[in-house]
Amino acid sequence: MDAACVNSFFYFHAMTASPEIKITKAVRSRLAETDFNNLQFGTIFSDHMFMVDYADGEWKDLQIVPYGDITLSPACTTLHYGQAFFEGLKAYKHADGSVSIFRMNKNAERFNHSADRLCMPQLPEELFMKSIAALVDVDRDWVPAKANHSLYIRPFMFATEAYLGVTPSKTYKYMVLTCPVGPYFSKPLRVKIETNYTRAAEGGYGYAKAAGNYGGAMLPARKAVEEGFDQLIWTDAKEHKYIEEMGAANAMFVMDGKLVTPSIDKNTILKGVTRDTILTLARDMGYEVEERPIAITELVEGTKNGKLTDAFGAGTAFTIAPIASFSYNGEEYFLKDPAAREFSARALKALNDIRYGVVPDKHGWNYMV
Numbered sequence: 001m002d003a004a005c006v007n008s009f010f011y012f013h014a015m016t017a018s019p020e021i022k023i024t025k026a027v028r029s030r031l032a033e034t035d036f037n038n039l040q041f042g043t044i045f046s047d048h049m050f051m052v053d054y055a056d057g058e059w060k061d062l063q064i065v066p067y068g069d070i071t072l073s074p075a076c077t078t079l080h081y082g083q084a085f086f087e088g089l090k091a092y093k094h095a096d097g098s099v100s101i102f103r104m105n106k107n108a109e110r111f112n113h114s115a116d117r118l119c120m121p122q123l124p125e126e127l128f129m130k131s132i133a134a135l136v137d138v139d140r141d142w143v144p145a146k147a148n149h150s151l152y153i154r155p156f157m158f159a160t161e162a163y164l165g166v167t168p169s170k171t172y173k174y175m176v177l178t179c180p181v182g183p184y185f186s187k188p189l190r191v192k193i194e195t196n197y198t199r200a201a202e203g204g205y206g207y208a209k210a211a212g213n214y215g216g217a218m219l220p221a222r223k224a225v226e227e228g229f230d231q232l233i234w235t236d237a238k239e240h241k242y243i244e245e246m247g248a249a250n251a252m253f254v255m256d257g258k259l260v261t262p263s264i265d266k267n268t269i270l271k272g273v274t275r276d277t278i279l280t281l282a283r284d285m286g287y288e289v290e291e292r293p294i295a296i297t298e299l300v301e302g303t304k305n306g307k308l309t310d311a312f313g314a315g316t317a318f319t320i321a322p323i324a325s326f327s328y329n330g331e332e333y334f335l336k337d338p339a340a341r342e343f344s345a346r347a348l349k350a351l352n353d354i355r356y357g358v359v360p361d362k363h364g365w366n367y368m369v
């Protein structure tokens with residue numbers, strides 16, 4: 001590993017032994033030279049990262065080390081056959097300086113569903129949580145103390161065996177990186193409803209946070225951007241008539257006063273943690289919620305008759321990203337002014353109040369670091 005952040009002249013290993021995680025601290029932090037007023041998503045990494053290797057049925061050598069490059073065999077299964085997946089979650093700074101991680105147990109659970117689907121080893125949930133809590137603790141000064149800012153946490157696992165046969169790797173690495181981030185989008189989204197390309201089909205692995213799902217989405221997403229859109233909404237693989245999800249968020253709508261979102265029972269879309277959170281908060285607020293197939297024609301109709309009063313992407317990175325308009329079959333439909341939408345404003349406030357510790361955490365969603 002190349003500890004690029006450490007000035008080699010001043011370099012020394014400050015080893016702190018915890019029973020299981022060996023911590024090697026970067027001597028010189030990059031914190032002071034980081035511009036927290038200009039955080040482009042996923043470009044600035046905190047001082048440290050977590051890593052552990054899997055071999056012979058065991059996770060061995062838990063380490064927190066200075067953030068830097070790693071070496072890999074060019075023959076490893078990740079590079080050729082895509083045995084790789086990730087998670088995304090966030091840590092928040094409260095007004096009293098304490099730091100919490102939001103619904104980490106849900107990501108731990110989903111991490112293992114992805115591992116299972118890709119024939120990769122399970123990671124004990126306590127190891128997932130411990131690795132993240134320890135890393136956030138070491139880099140707690142990197143959690144921004146600003147409204148709508150947080151520390152984005154990126155756990156991921158990939159195959160490391162050098163073998164070109166098409167079989168699951170025998171060895172893996174699990175790592176965690178963190179990045180201070182602000183809002184993902186600066187404005188409401190113009191989205192294109194995609195009716196040509198497919199993200200995932202029944203029996204596929206759309207529900208897994210597999211690297212391959214994102215690689216395969218890049219061409220359609222780039223085409224949409226070239227056409228002037230900010231994001232895609234995927235539709236079902238069979239008929240392209242029903243809404244699935246967005247590129248990196250679940251799609252949610254308020255129609256006829258009810259919160260409506262596509263159901264997850266066909267395993268084609270990600271079981272979003274934010275989706276689940278918003279459904280719960282909506283029920284708390286007294287809204288009726290429906291998880292069911294949503295026909296594109298319903299959205300078109302709802303725009304015309306005024307019954308579609310809110311539409312947004314819900315995700316960890318996106319938070320609640322308002323949809324300003326959607327395009328379907330070459331026609332663009334404009335929705336109610338995002339600034340005047342009642343549900344998403346209330347849901348965002350309720351969500352932020354919990355994540356930033358403004359109100360009691362009655363659902364037990366905050367893991368205090």
Ligand code: PLP
Pocket residue numbers: 088245246247248249250270271272273274275314315316317
């Ligand atoms: N759908 C996709 C394809 C995503 O990449 C994400 C982001 O993680 C989501 C949905 C939302 O999931 P979550 O709320 O757990 O971040």
Ligand code: COI
Pocket residue numbers: 087088089248315316317318
């Ligand atoms: C997340 O919200 O964690 C995501 O995975 C989005 C990311 C692909 C940008």
